Amino acid sequence: MIVLGSTGSIGVNTLYIAHKNNIAIEALSCGKNIKLLNEQIAKFKPKFVCIQDFKDKKLVNHNKIFVAQEGLKEMISQCKSSLVVNAIVGFAGLNSSLMAQKLGKNLALANKESLVVAGKFFDTSKIMPIDSEHAALKCLIEKRKNIKKLFITASGGAFYKYKIKDLKDVTLKQALKHPNWSMGAKITIDSASMCNKLFEIIEAYHLYGFTNIDALIEKKSLVHALCEFKDGGISAYFSHANMRLSIAQAILKNHNKTYIQTLDLIKMQNLKFEKISLKKYPIFTLKDELLKNPDLGVIINSANEYMVYKFLEEKVGFLDIAKGIFKALDHFGVPKINDIEDVFEYNAQVKLYLDGR
Ligand code: NAD
Ligand code: MG
Numbered sequence: 001m002i003v004l005g006s007t008g009s010i011g012v013n014t015l016y017i018a019h020k021n022n023i024a025i026e027a028l029s030c031g032k033n034i035k036l037l038n039e040q041i042a043k044f045k046p047k048f049v050c051i052q053d054f055k056d057k058k059l060v061n062h063n064k065i066f067v068a069q070e071g072l073k074e075m076i077s078q079c080k081s082s083l084v085v086n087a088i089v090g091f092a093g094l095n096s097s098l099m100a101q102k103l104g105k106n107l108a109l110a111n112k113e114s115l116v117v118a119g120k121f122f123d124t125s126k127i128m129p130i131d132s133e134h135a136a137l138k139c140l141i142e143k144r145k146n147i148k149k150l151f152i153t154a155s156g157g158a159f160y161k162y163k164i165k166d167l168k169d170v171t172l173k174q175a176l177k178h179p180n181w182s183m184g185a186k187i188t189i190d191s192a193s194m195c196n197k198l199f200e201i202i203e204a205y206h207l208y209g210f211t212n213i214d215a216l217i218e219k220k221s222l223v224h225a226l227c228e229f230k231d232g233g234i235s236a237y238f239s240h241a242n243m244r245l246s247i248a249q250a251i252l253k254n255h256n257k258t259y260i261q262t263l264d265l266i267k268m269q270n271l272k273f274e275k276i277s278l279k280k281y282p283i284f285t286l287k288d289e290l291l292k293n294p295d296l297g298v299i300i301n302s303a304n305e306y307m308v309y310k311f312l313e314e315k316v317g318f319l320d321i322a323k324g325i326f327k328a329l330d331h332f333g334v335p336k337i338n339d340i341e342d343v344f345e346y347n348a349q350v351k352l353y354l355d356g357r
Contacts (some may be wrong), residue, residue, distance in 0.1 A: 001251065002026055002079050004072065004096050005087035006040055009109040009184050010130060012084050014247050015040060017259065021252060026081045029072060029088070034059045047332040059145055073099045081257045085251060086111045087130070089186050090305050093346055094118060098340065101126065108250040111341050112203045116297040118343045119206030127207065128250035132206055135246040136225035136237035141208060144227070151226040152200055153218040154276065155180050156193035160219055164280050170318045172311065180221040180241045189308045194281035195322050201299055202290050210290050215284070218275040222263065238263055282322045295337045296329070302350035303328035324354055
C-alpha cells in the first residue's frame with residue numbers, strides 16, 4: 001500500500017499495523033521529518049518516496065524521490081498498489097485524495113480536510129474513514145434500518161476544565177495538552193477549539209448521508225459514537241482512545257486481531273454525556289449552517305488552517321482562531337463551488353484575505 005504522511009501520528013501507527021500484518025509498502029511520503037522518513041525507508045524499503053521541499057532532497061536516502069504536490073500526484077499514479085492511506089494533515093492532503101479516487105484506488109482517509117472542503121467531489125462509498133467516530137458510526141449503522149439520529153462524541157479538548165474567561169490568556173503549550181489522545185499539533189488545536197468536531201460532523205454527513213447528527217461531550221473518549229433508532233433504542237460504540245483500532249478497521253480485510261486492550265467495563269465508571277457549550281466553543285455554532293451549506297467547508301477550513309498555523313507560531317491568541325473563521329465567513333459568504341478548481345481558488349483567496357493582501 002501507499003502511506004502518505006507516514007511520519008505523523010496516524011502514519012506511524014499505520015506502518016505499525018502494516019508491519020504486524022506483513023503488508024508491503026510501495027510508497028511513503030512526508031513533509032519535513034526527513035530523519036524519520038529515512039528510518040522508515042530503511043525498514044520498509046518502499047519503491048518511491050515523496051517529500052515537501054526540494055531543498056531536503058539531498059538528505060533522503062533513496063533514489064526515486066518525488067517532491068511537493070505535483071510529485072505526490074505523479075508518485076501515486078506510478079504505484080501499482082490498490083490502497084492509499086492518506087494521513088497528510090490539512091488542505092495539502094486534498095490532491096492526493098482526488099488522485100487516489102481518480103485512479104480507482106481504495107482510499108483509507110485520515111485527512112478529513114479532504115471531505116470538509118470537497119466532500120461532494122468524492123465517491124464516499126469507496127472511502128474507509130480513519131477517524132474513531134466515523135469508524136464507530138460505520139459499525140453502528142451498517143445493515144441497520146430505522147435510524148433516527150447519529151451522535152459523535154468530543155472530549156472537550158485541552159480546555160475542557162478551563163473557565164471561558166481564562167481562554168483569552170491560554171498559551172500554545174496549554175493548548176497542545178490533549179487529555180486523551182496523542183495526535184499531531186494541528187488536530188490537537190482543532191480539538192481544543194471544537195473545530196475538529198465541526199469537521200467531523202460534515203465528514204459524517206459526506207460519508208453516511210445523514211443530516212440529523214450532533215456531537216456530545218464524553219470527556220473520557222471511551223464512547224466514540226451513538227446511533228438513536230426510531231423505536232427509542234440507542235446503541236453506542238465503546239473502545240479505548242487508540243487510533244490503531246480505526247486504522248486496522250480501515251486497512252485490513254478480515255480484521256480480527258487485537259491491537260488495543262479491550263475495555264474493562266467494570267473499571268469504566270462515571271460515564272457522562274454533556275451538551276457542547278456554544279459560549280465556550282463558538283466555532284461549533286456553525287454546525288447547522290454547515291450542514292445546510294456544505295460548501296462553506298472550504299471557507300471554514302482555510303480560515304481555520306491559516307489561524308491555527310499563526311497560533312502554532314505564537315503570532316495570534318487562541319480566541320483569534322474563531323475570530324478569523326467568522327471574519328472570513330462574513331467576507332466570503334456561501335462560496336459558489338461548481339468544480340474542484342473553485343475549491344483550490346477559494347482556499348487561496350481566504351488565506352490571502354486573512355493575510356491582509
Ligand atoms: P501529524 O502532524 O502528526 O502528521 C502529518 C503528516 O503529514 C506528517 O507526515 C507530515 O510530514 C505530513 N505533512 C504535513 N504537511 C505536509 C505538506 N504540506 N505536504 C505533504 N505532507 C505534509 O498529523 P496527524 O495527527 O497524524 O493527522 C493527520 C491527519 O489525520 C489529519 O488530517 C488529522 O485531522 C487526521 N486524524 C488524526 C487523528 C490522530 O489521532 N492523530 C485522528 C483522526 C484523524
Ligand atoms: Mg475523530
